Amino acid sequence: MGLNKDYGCNLMTDISKTEFEVLAAIWQKYPASAQDIIDRLNHDSASSGTVSNLECNSAQQQDKTWHDKTVKTLINRMVKKGAIGFKQQGRRYFYSPLLEREAYQIKESRSIIDRLFGGRVAPLVAGFAKNQQLTKTDVDELKSLIKQWEHEND
Amino acid sequence: MGLNKDYGCNLMTDISKTEFEVLAAIWQKYPASAQDIIDRLNHDSASSGTVSNLECNSAQQQDKTWHDKTVKTLINRMVKKGAIGFKQQGRRYFYSPLLEREAYQIKESRSIIDRLFGGRVAPLVAGFAKNQQLTKTDVDELKSLIKQWEHEND
DNA sequence: AACCCATAATTACAGATGTAATCGATAAAT
DNA sequence: ATTTATCGATTACATCTGTAATTATGGGTT
Numbered sequence: 001m002g003l004n005k006d007y008g009c010n011l012m013t014d015i016s017k018t019e020f021e022v023l024a025a026i027w028q029k030y031p032a033s034a035q036d037i038i039d040r041l042n043h044d045s046a047s048s049g050t051v052s053n054l055e056c057n058s059a060q061q062q063d064k065t066w067h068d069k070t071v072k073t074l075i076n077r078m079v080k081k082g083a084i085g086f087k088q089q090g091r092r093y094f095y096s097p098l099l100e101r102e103a104y105q106i107k108e109s110r111s112i113i114d115r116l117f118g119g120r121v122a123p124l125v126a127g128f129a130k131n132q133q134l135t136k137t138d139v140d141e142l143k144s145l146i147k148q149w150e151h152e153n154d
Numbered sequence: 155m156g157l158n159k160d161y162g163c164n165l166m167t168d169i170s171k172t173e174f175e176v177l178a179a180i181w182q183k184y185p186a187s188a189q190d191i192i193d194r195l196n197h198d199s200a201s202s203g204t205v206s207n208l209e210c211n212s213a214q215q216q217d218k219t220w221h222d223k224t225v226k227t228l229i230n231r232m233v234k235k236g237a238i239g240f241k242q243q244g245r246r247y248f249y250s251p252l253l254e255r256e257a258y259q260i261k262e263s264r265s266i267i268d269r270l271f272g273g274r275v276a277p278l279v280a281g282f283a284k285n286q287q288l289t290k291t292d293v294d295e296l297k298s299l300i301k302q303w304e305h306e307n308d
Numbered sequence: 309a310a311c312c313c314a315t316a317a318t319t320a321c322a323g324a325t326g327t328a329a330t331c332g333a334t335a336a337a338t
Numbered sequence: 339a340t341t342t343a344t345c346g347a348t349t350a351c352a353t354c355t356g357t358a359a360t361t362a363t364g365g366g367t368t
Contacts, residue, residue, distance in 0.1 A: 016325060020269070034345075069328050072346075077325085091334065091345070105270050106281050112266050115174070116259050121282055122295030127260050128275055129303050136307070139300055141276030146293055146300075149283050153290070170355060188315075223358050226316075231355085245315070245364060311367080318361070324354075331348070338341075 013081045022074045026084060027101045031094030034072055041066040167235045176228045180238060181255045185248030188226055195220040 015023060025040040026032050032040075042065055075095060078084045086093040117123040125142070128134045169177060179194040180186050186194075196219055229249060232238045240247040271277040279296070282288045 017269075018326065067328065069330095070326075073326085073328075076347080093346075102281065105278070106285055106287075108266060108270060109278050109281055110287065112262060115171075116262060120295070121279055121288065121292050122299060124259075124263050125275055125279065125296060126299055127256065127263055129299055131260055133260075133264065134275065134303060138275050139303055141274070142279060142296060142300060145276060145280055145283055146296060149288060149293055172356065221358065224356075227356085227358075230317085247316075309368100313366080314364095316361100316363080318359105320359075321357090323356085326353080327351090329348105329350075331346105333346085334344080336341100336343070338339100 013083075015078060015081065015083050019074050019078055019081075019083070022071060023078065023083060023097060023104075024101075026095055026097050030096040031087065032096075033092055033094055034068075034075060037075065037095065038066060038068050038071045041071060167237075169232060169235065169237050173228050173232055173235075173237070176225060177232065177237060177251060177258075178255075180249055180251050184250040185241065186250075187246055187248055188222075188229060191229065191249065192220060192222050192225045195225060 021041065022037060025037045028040055028044070029036075075084070079086060079095075082098060084095050085098050086095045088094075113119060113121060113124060125134070128138075175195065176191060179191045182194055182198070183190075229238070233240060233249075236252060238249050239252050240249045242248075267273060267275055267278060279288070282292075
């Protein structure tokens with residue numbers, strides 16, 4: 001009782017930005033207890049992205065402290081939404097994402113590119129270029145990607 | 155009286171997805187009356203993106219009809235948020251964006267790339283590539299962009 | 309002048325979201 | 339065994355969102 005009841009094929013309602021932060025903490029390593037998640041959100045701050053956030057733009061509020069009650073609420077809501085699941089171990093719950101980070105990234109990228117750029121990737125990159133937000137590293141990575149792509153689609 | 159009271163430097167609170175649709179309709183051509191906006195949202199459906207939405211993914215609900223009252227509400231909220239402004243002409247209001255589409259695109263792209271990809275563009279493109287969501291056209295455009303970038307940053 | 313109509317202003321209302329506090333059950337400590 | 343510390347469950351509450359309906363007001367119509 002109390003185990004997963006309607007896990008099924010819950011196609012992931014949208015998760016909010018705050019919920020995403022929590023989800024990101026879970027992606028770090030799971031299954032994770034609520035306390036794990038809270039700790040990660042507070043201490044292990046270097047969590048957000050795939051890559052180390054070296055040159056993230058300014059205005060970062062990364063020192064926000066997460067109240068444990070708040071995190072619990074977010075966790076519960078995400079369980080309800082079908083974004084994460086849990087298994088019971090004694091009377092502790094251990095949570096896991098029901099959607100991999102990569103799948104989420106794809107879904108979100110696709111969404112924003114559809115909404116803002118008519119479904120094409122290049123205009124987004126172009127925007128970055130035009131605003132001097134494209135670094136040499138970015139360009140090198142893109143070139144490498146393209147080479148790879150051409151290799152696979154010759 | 156009733157003209158712009160606190161237009162000032164309102165740094166644009168977040169706008170919701172629905173509000174964005176309305177904003178997109180305004181970007182099409184402004185100043186625009188409420189009725190203009192409503193008409194665009196309903197009839198001139200080909201509005202969302204910069205580019206024609208040829209190969210947008212499926213599941214598109216573009217035939218949603220916008221209730222005029224709803225649109226008015228959204229317009230008013232965006233005025234309050236400082237996303238759009240208006241000028242009075244007789245007893246009609248004509249609305250204009252206070253943020254250009256391009257600036258919005260940049261802001262949103264930056265935001266998602268920071269949140270999801272540690273601030274780097276390439277991983278987003280890589281995600282597309284890995285999922286066969288990168289077309290030849292995309293690649294060509296990217297190559298052209300890169301050439302341009304390298305020309306400017308030699 | 310009286311009435312109607314378009315348009316803006318105000319109000320409505322359910323559900324989502326951010327942010328917690330309180331309640332209840334159980335495990336750990338004394 | 340009784341008390342206390344934990345942790346999940348339930349409840350709280352203001353604000354934001356989606357979606358409108360109702361009201362007020364100034365111009366046009368009769």
